Amino acid sequence: xxxxxxxxxxxxxxxxxxxxxxxxxxxxxxxxxxxxxxxxxxxxxxxxxxxxxxxxxxxxxxxxxxxxxxxxxxxxxxxxxxxxxxxxxxxxxxxxxxxxxxxxxxxxxxxxxxxxxxxxxxxxxxxxxxxxxxxxxxxxxxxxxxxxxxxxxxxxxxxxxxxxxxxxxxxxxxxxxxxxxxxxxxxxxxxxxxxxxxxxxxxxxxxxxxxxxxxxxxxxxxxxxxxxxxxxxxxxxxxxxxxxxxxxxxxxxxxxxxxxxxxxxxxxxxxxxxxxxxxxxxxxxxxxxxxxxxxxxxxxxxxxxxxxxxxxxxxxxxxxxxxxxxxxxxxxxxxxxxxxxxxxxxxxxxxxxxxxxxxxxxxxxxxxxxxxxxxxxxxxxxxxxxxxxxxxxxxxxxxxxxxxxxxxxxxxxxxxxxxxxxxxxxxxxxxxxxxxxxxxxxxx
Numbered sequence: 001x002x003x004x005x006x007x008x009x010x011x012x013x014x015x016x017x018x019x020x021x022x023x024x025x026x027x028x029x030x031x032x033x034x035x036x037x038x039x040x041x042x043x044x045x046x047x048x049x050x051x052x053x054x055x056x057x058x059x060x061x062x063x064x065x066x067x068x069x070x071x072x073x074x075x076x077x078x079x080x081x082x083x084x085x086x087x088x089x090x091x092x093x094x095x096x097x098x099x100x101x102x103x104x105x106x107x108x109x110x111x112x113x114x115x116x117x118x119x120x121x122x123x124x125x126x127x128x129x130x131x132x133x134x135x136x137x138x139x140x141x142x143x144x145x146x147x148x149x150x151x152x153x154x155x156x157x158x159x160x161x162x163x164x165x166x167x168x169x170x171x172x173x174x175x176x177x178x179x180x181x182x183x184x185x186x187x188x189x190x191x192x193x194x195x196x197x198x199x200x201x202x203x204x205x206x207x208x209x210x211x212x213x214x215x216x217x218x219x220x221x222x223x224x225x226x227x228x229x230x231x232x233x234x235x236x237x238x239x240x241x242x243x244x245x246x247x248x249x250x251x252x253x254x255x256x257x258x259x260x261x262x263x264x265x266x267x268x269x270x271x272x273x274x275x276x277x278x279x280x281x282x283x284x285x286x287x288x289x290x291x292x293x294x295x296x297x298x299x300x301x302x303x304x305x306x307x308x309x310x311x312x313x314x315x316x317x318x319x320x321x322x323x324x325x326x327x328x329x330x331x332x333x334x335x336x337x338x339x340x341x342x343x344x345x346x347x348x349x350x351x352x353x354x355x356x357x358x359x360x361x362x363x364x365x366x367x368x369x370x371x372x373x374x375x376x377x378x379x380x381x382x383x384x385x386x387x388x389x390x391x392x393x394x395x396x397x398x399x400x401x402x403x404x405x406x407x408x409x410x411x412x413x414x415x416x417x418x419x420x421x422x423x424x425x426x427x428x429x430x431x432x433x434x435x436x437x438x439x440x441x442x443x444x
Contacts, residue, residue, distance in 0.1 A: 014027055017030065063258040117393060138405045154376070339356075
C-alpha cells in the first residue's frame with residue numbers, strides 16, 4: 001500500500017476513534033500499533049514498547065509535572081481571589097474596569113499557574129458573579145474570562161512551550177521570552193475589545209458612574225483588605241520572576257527551576273493561607289498527578305504515532321508534497337495556520353504540538369521561518385481552539401461556573417476575542433519582532 005493511501009486510512013481511523021470518545025492517548029497508541037503490525041508484523045511490538053518508554057524517559061520532562069504542581073498549588077489556594085481583589089482596587093475606576101481587571105487577573109494568574117483551565121476556573125469563580133451583580137452583560141462576563149484564561153499557555157512559564165521546546169529541540173528559556181510581548185499584547189487587545197463591548201451594551205462603560213458616591217465609599221472601605229490581598233500575592237509573583245531570571249540568566253535548567261518553583265509555591269500556599277490540613281495538600285498532589293500522567297501519556301503515544309508515520313514514510317511523503325508546492329511562503333504559512341486552527345478545534349494543545357511538530361518543523365525551517373516565532377503563532381492558534389466549538393474546553397468550564405448562562409451566550413461573548421487572536425497572528429506576521437525582539441535582546 002502506498003504511503004498516501006495508508007496515511008488517509010490512519011487519519012480516518014484516528015478521527016473515528018476520537019469521535020466515539022476514545023481518550024486521545026489511547027486513540028493515538030491504538031492506531032499506531034495497528035498500522036505498525038499491519039506493515040511489519042509482530043516483531044514491531046518490541047520497538048513499540050521501547051519507543052513508548054524512551055519517549056518519556058527524558059530528564060527535561062521533569063519540568064512538566066513540577067510546573068503543573070506549581071500551578072496546582074496556586075490554583076488550589078485563595079491566590080486567585082486575592083489577585084482579583086487587588087486588581088479590582090487599582091483598575092476599578094477604568095471604563096469597564098471590573099471586566100478589564102478580570103483580564104488583568106487572568107494574565108497574572110496565567111503566569112503563576114501556566115494552565116488555561118486553572119486560570120479560567122480560578123478567576124471565573126469570583127469574577128463572573130461579581131460582574132453580573134454589577135450589571136455587566138452575560139456575554140461580556142463569560143467571554144472575557146474564557147478568553148483571559150487562554151493566556152495560560154502563552155505567558156511564561158507555559159507547559160505547552162516546554163513541550164514544544166522538547167519536541168523541536170529549541171531553547172525553552174528563549175521560548176518563554178518570546179511569549180512575553182505577544183502575551184501581553186493579546187491581553188491588551190482583549191481589554192480594548194472589552195471596553196468597546198461594554199460601551200456598545202450601554203450603561204456598563206464605567207461601573208463607578210453607577211451610584212458613584214456609594215461605590216467609592218465601598219471601594220475605600222475595602223481598600224485595606226485589598227491591599228493586604230495584594231501583599232499576600234506578591235511572594236508568588238516573586239517566585240515567577242525568580243524562575244524567569246534563573247532560566248534567562250543561565251543559573252538553572254528548566255527542570256531545576258521548575259522543581260524549586262513548585263516547592264516554593266507549595267510552601268507559600270501552606271504558610272500564607274495556613275493550609276495545614278492534609279485535605280488541601282492531598283488535592284494539590286492529586287490534581288498534579290492526574291494532569292501530569294495525562295500529558296505524559298499523550299506525549300508517549302504521540303511519539304509512537306510520529307514513529308509510525310515516519311516508519312511508514314507518511315511523514316516524509318506529506319512533507320515532500322508540501323515542500324514541492326511552488327507557492328509563496330506566506331501562502332504556505334496561511335495553509336499551516338488553517339490546519340493548526342482546525343486541529344485546535346478538536347484536540348488539546350499538548351496533543352497538537354506533539355503530533356504536528358515532526359511534520360511541520362522541517363517545512364517551517366525550509367521556508368525560512370523562525371522556529372521561536374512559529375511557536376508563538378502556533379500557541380495562539382491553539383488558544384483559539386480553547387474558546388471555539390466543538391471542544392472549547394474553556395467554554396465548558398465557564399458553563400460549569402455559571403450554569404444559568406446559556407452556552408450560546410458564552411460562545412457569542414467569546415467569539416470576538418477569538419477574532420482578537422486572529423488579529424494578533426496577523427500582527428505577528430507583519431511584525432515578527434514582537435516575538436523575537438526581546439529574546440534577541442536578552443539572550444543574543
